[in-house]
Amino acid sequence: MKKCKSNRQSFYIVIAVILFLAILLFDFVTIRMEYMNYQDKVRILCKMISEEDMIQSATRILKGSKDMNIEAGEKILADYGYQLENQNALYQLYKEQCTQIITLSIILYITCVLIIWAICIIEKQKRKMEIGRLEEVLSNYRKEIYDIPDISSNDFINKDTEKLYFNIQSFGDYLKLLSKRIYEEKEETKSLVTDISHQLKTPVAALKTSFEILQQDDLNPDEKKEFSYRRNLQLKGIENLLEALINISRMETGMVEIKMENLCIFETILDAVNRVHLKAEEKRIQIEMDADEDLQELMLPHDKKWLSEALINILDNAIKYSPTDTCIIIRMMKRITFLRIEIEDQGIGIPKCDYNQVFKRFYRGNSKEVKAQTGSGVGLYLTREIINRHNGTISVSSGEKGVGSKFIIQLPYRI
Amino acid sequence: METILRTENLYKTYGSGQTKVNAVENVNISIEQGEFVAIVGKSGSGKSTLLHMFGGLDTPSKGNVYIKNQNIFKLKEDELAVFRRRKIGFVFQTFNLVSSINVWENIVLPIGLDGKKVDETFVKDIIKTLGLEQKLHNFPNTLSGGQQQRVAIARALASKPDILLADEPTGNLDSKTSDEVIGFLKMSAQKYGQTLVMITHDEDIAQIADRTILIEDGKVVEQ
Numbered sequence: 334m335k336k337c338k339s340n341r342q343s344f345y346i347v348i349a350v351i352l353f354l355a356i357l358l359f360d361f362v363t364i365r366m367e368y369m370n371y372q373d374k375v376r377i378l379c380k381m382i383s384e385e386d387m388i389q390s391a392t393r394i395l396k397g398s399k400d401m402n403i404e405a406g407e408k409i410l411a412d413y414g415y416q417l418e419n420q421n422a423l424y425q426l427y428k429e430q431c432t433q434i435i436t437l438s439i440i441l442y443i444t445c446v447l448i449i450w451a452i453c454i455i456e457k458q459k460r461k462m463e464i465g466r467l468e469e470v471l472s473n474y475r476k477e478i479y480d481i482p483d484i485s486s487n488d489f490i491n492k493d494t495e496k497l498y499f500n501i502q503s504f505g506d507y508l509k510l511l512s513k514r515i516y517e518e519k520e521e522t523k524s525l526v527t528d529i530s531h532q533l534k535t536p537v538a539a540l541k542t543s544f545e546i547l548q549q550d551d552l553n554p555d556e557k558k559e560f561s562y563r564r565n566l567q568l569k570g571i572e573n574l575l576e577a578l579i580n581i582s583r584m585e586t587g588m589v590e591i592k593m594e595n596l597c598i599f600e601t602i603l604d605a606v607n608r609v610h611l612k613a614e615e616k617r618i619q620i621e622m623d624a625d626e627d628l629q630e631l632m633l634p635h636d637k638k639w640l641s642e643a644l645i646n647i648l649d650n651a652i653k654y655s656p657t658d659t660c661i662i663i664r665m666m667k668r669i670t671f672l673r674i675e676i677e678d679q680g681i682g683i684p685k686c687d688y689n690q691v692f693k694r695f696y697r698g699n700s701k702e703v704k705a706q707t708g709s710g711v712g713l714y715l716t717r718e719i720i721n722r723h724n725g726t727i728s729v730s731s732g733e734k735g736v737g738s739k740f741i742i743q744l745p746y747r748i
Numbered sequence: 749m750e751t752i753l754r755t756e757n758l759y760k761t762y763g764s765g766q767t768k769v770n771a772v773e774n775v776n777i778s779i780e781q782g783e784f785v786a787i788v789g790k791s792g793s794g795k796s797t798l799l800h801m802f803g804g805l806d807t808p809s810k811g812n813v814y815i816k817n818q819n820i821f822k823l824k825e826d827e828l829a830v831f832r833r834r835k836i837g838f839v840f841q842t843f844n845l846v847s848s849i850n851v852w853e854n855i856v857l858p859i860g861l862d863g864k865k866v867d868e869t870f871v872k873d874i875i876k877t878l879g880l881e882q883k884l885h886n887f888p889n890t891l892s893g894g895q896q897q898r899v900a901i902a903r904a905l906a907s908k909p910d911i912l913l914a915d916e917p918t919g920n921l922d923s924k925t926s927d928e929v930i931g932f933l934k935m936s937a938q939k940y941g942q943t944l945v946m947i948t949h950d951e952d953i954a955q956i957a958d959r960t961i962l963i964e965d966g967k968v969v970e971q
Contacts, residue, residue, distance in 0.1 A: 502756075503756055503812065503814075506754075506756045506757070506776060507751075507754070507778075509776070510751075510754070510776065510778045666924075668924065668925075668928050669878070669879035669898075669928065670877055670878060670879060670928055670931065670932050670935075671928055671931050671932075673924065673927070673928070685951070688951065688952065688955050689951070689954065689955050689960065692955070721938075724934075724935045724938055724939065725931065725935075726927070726930065726931040726934055726956045727956075728927070728952060728953075728955040728956055729955065730952055741927060743927060743928065743931040745877075745931075745935055747876075747877060748939075
């Protein structure tokens with residue numbers, strides 16, 4: 334900054350000096366011209382008095398004759414006491430003109446210097462103002478005010494400052510995005526804590542009640558059995574929730590390693606089906622597999638343990654939210670890059686506006702059917718993470734006849 | 749995470765005075781490297797204009813687009829063309845294949861334009877994954893819509909762009925094929941650390957994205 338300032342100052346000093354030299358040169362030239370003029374006049378005078386025939390000498394002068402014999406004239410003039418560099422009216426005139434020229438040029442020079450000085454001061458002040466604006470913007474940033482006025486390109490006289498302003502502006506936009514993201518993350522963490530505490534609160538409260546009741550002495554064996562059962566149920570619920578949370582945190586921190594092995598995908602699906610089979614049977618829900626024979630032997634890179642976990646989460650939901658005596662169909666379709674797996678149920682379905690939400694952590698639907706069931710809202714989130722790790726995709730839409738939900742999973746044949 | 753694409757008070761205005769229309773209005777978004785972002789909105793909401801400005805195919809009336817901290821509209825026309833060819837891959841709804849050359853030539857065309865050597869194993873890998881091996885010597889107009897879209901995707905991916913901009917890449921495809929095309933784009937983005945920005949009006953497809961940006965009347969209403 335200091336260097337810039339001194340640069341600017343020396344620039345003005347150079348201009349002033351150049352101006353001074355120019356005026357000096359101009360003065361010198363004009364004074365010299367005046368002097369020559371004066372000499373010419375004296376010469377003409379000398380010529381005129383040295384010759385008798387005035388008209389002849391006048392015409393000779395006018396014709397531009399160079400050979401002027403002025404010595405005789407000079408002598409006559411000297412005799413009469415008029416010397417060239419001396420007091421005579423013409424010399425006085427010449428001197429007066431010189432004084433005028435010098436005075437005028439001094440006035441001109443002073444005016445110019447004053448103007449330059451004024452410009453210098455105005456610019457200095459403007460620059461100060463511009464810096465002030467930048468400072469204001471920066472102090473606004475500190476106060477987390479990121480909206481700064483747009484400027485047109487004429488607002489700044491100093492192009493460097495303008496560039497700086499634009500840079501600061503774009504930095505501010507970046508800060509704005511950053512602070513927004515931090516805010517969102519903070520909110521997410523908040524809601525995460527709320528969610529977890531909420532999820533834990535109900536079973537823990539129920540557990541506490543069960544224990545309190547069990548501590549009473551006047552319980553009959555039936556009651557004792559009943560509350561022991563409830564206690565175990567709540568404990569199991571907490572255990573499941575914790576397990577889901579641990580899975581999520583391991584998945585998110587990258588501690589879970591998906592080990593891809595080329596295995597028969599049909600068997601992995603069957604495995605998952607077998608693990609939910611009991612629950613399905615309780616509600617008399619049939620699980621059908623619809624796959625061509627060659628697909629039943631298809632080998633596909635996947636992690637058997639985690640993928641079946643992902644499928645179990647979907648099937649669990651399908652069973653949970655389907656009425657009794659319905660059917661769940663698992664279709665396998667061979668596409669070009671992906672194996673397409675569709676899991677369709679005849680349950681309560683998912684409203685279209687929730688399609689995107691169901692895969693979010695701790696999201697649970699708002700319908701009373703969903704609220705009637707226990708669940709932590711982490712299953713589908715985990716499923717999506719697992720499928721993602723397989724370079725696959727998962728999405729949901731409504732069932733083919735408009736009833737129930739259809740989950741579509743795509744898994745690549747090659748990774 | 750590093751921000752790869754960022755816009756600053758982006759505006760695109762058509763007409764003036766009473767007929768003035770803001771196709772894109774004050775859009776400020778940032779997209780991280782490796783992110784899969786879906787831009788959703790009704791037709792005419794300005795999403796295509798926005799995507800074209802991301803790729804420097806259209807100039808904004810106001811505001812800036814930064815790709816890897818480079819203000820792309822500060823580049824000269826020919827610099828921008830090179831930048832685009834090296835860093836950005838485009839997939840359009842209308843495929844935009846060159847009909848007089850075969851599938852293979854279409855795919856490697858942008859690499860050739862850049863005077864680079866074709867990484868044949870890489871390109872063949874893409875082709876195999878997209879199931880185009882049998883079609884390499886066919887001309888585009890002998891292919892189905894889905895196949896043509898695969899060619900367009902292969903072409904966009906062949907030059908290993910940092911960012912893939914896709915404008916309704918599944919607009920002309922049936923739902924199963926479009927699921928697959930999206931899956932493929934996502935897989936490629938994951939595999940090669942690319943950033944994928946995709947326009948769609950189909951909210952079912954948007955589910956697959958990491959993040960959805962909803963555009964209404966040129967404005968971002970939800971991120």
